[in-house]
Amino acid sequence: MKKPGAMVMETLRSLRRKPATVLYPAVRVTMPAKFRGRLKFSPEKCIGCKLCMRDCPSGAITIRKVGEKQFEATIDCAKCIYCAQCVDTCPKKALESTGEFELAQLDRAKLTFTTRGQPPVPAAGGAAGAPAAPASTPTATQADRAKPTGPADQKA
DSSP states (O other): OOOTTHHHHHHHHHHSSOOSOOOTTTSOOOOOTTOOOSEEEOTTTOOSOOHHHHHOTTOOEEEEEEETTEEEEEEETTTOOOOOHHHHHOTTOOEEEOSOOOOOOSSGGGGEEEEEEOOOOOOTTSOTTOOOOOSEEESSOHHHHHSOOSHHHHOO
16 A cells, blocks of 8 residues: 555656657657658669568568569558568668658558659660659659549549
8 A cells, every 4th residue: 555645755756857758749759760660662773573572461562563674662551560571671672661650641542652763864875965864753643642533532
């Protein structure tokens, strides 16, 4: 049994300590270095071995060949359990975990990301003055995600 004045002493002791909570979302939280957040795919590093796809316990990753030595990855964040087994398995480190953790969505389709590489720019024999294409671009843009997809979205 506790002493009758124990609660008063505990309250007085806690007045001198700083709070254990953070004022989230007003104060942004930095994630630790080994945090397993949303996956990031680098298509220029991918060799198409599909080990990440085979090792994923939830089947959230799909790797497809889109050209000669060019691959695209579709990552379904709704299926992903963020175990980072795919990151550990990839021999060329084409997948990495980011610190992004605010992924909540009302529409499951918005949780699927497809990243593909662009074809390499031809060397001296190609078109002169052609602008260089970016290394990778996500195919699902914010504008595409905002389009109504069903009858429930069209009511608004």
